[in-house]
Amino acid sequence: MRMGKAGLARLRGFLWIALLSWIGVVAPYDAGVRAAEFQPLEIATQSGVKMFSVEMARTEKEKEMGLMYRKYLPDGQGMLFDFSPAQPVSMWMKNTVISLDMIFIDSDGRVLRIAENTEPLSTRTISSGGLAKGVLEVIAGTARKYGIAPGDRVSHPLFDRH
Known part of the structure; x- marks a missing residue:
């Protein structure tokens, strides 16, 4: 299945949101906050x-x-x-x-x-x-x-x- 430029842009946007959500939830527990x-x-x-x-x-x-x-x-x-x-x-x-x-x-x-x-x-x-x-x-x-x-x-x- 081929994706057009608009579809690819939406996918990239979704992946960025997912990554930033992960950083906001997991990273404070896993990085830098721990002893x-x-x-x-x-x-x-x-x-x-x-x-x-x-x-x-x-x-x-x-x-x-x-x-x-x-x-x-x-x-x-x-x-x-x-x-x-x-x-x-x-x-x-x-x-x-x-x-x-x-x-x-x-x-x-x-x-x-x-x-x-x-x-x-x-x-x-x-x-x-x-x-x-x-x-x-x-x-x-x-x-x-x-x-x-x-x-x-x-x-x-x-x-x-x-």
Whole structure:
């Protein structure tokens, strides 16, 4: 089938719109917004061990950006914020459009506190309630789904006790 100049121009226009739509939806998640590396993290709960793949937020810029502007976070993935040394930590949901569970973790790798189903786009502060060395952000409902509770053990090099 041959296409005339007008048909070819319409096809090119459609392809540009498709490409720009893809860039607007996928690229913010895949390029430049992510932290530098993914690492495995385990949480030992009363019902078993749950594995996660986490992006590390170590630099001030990575910690400031966090999961802002993300439209999707798969189950089993998250972001681990490194606040070494352990300190009182306050988080917020500014520019974060998906609801999250925030899991505050002490220097020994124990879950200190969980803020479940945080309110998207809120500037209300969410406190660690004690000294936290790390904060794990996962999609809302994860803590309840997997039975994650204060006192559970988190295994990750950030909490290495050596």
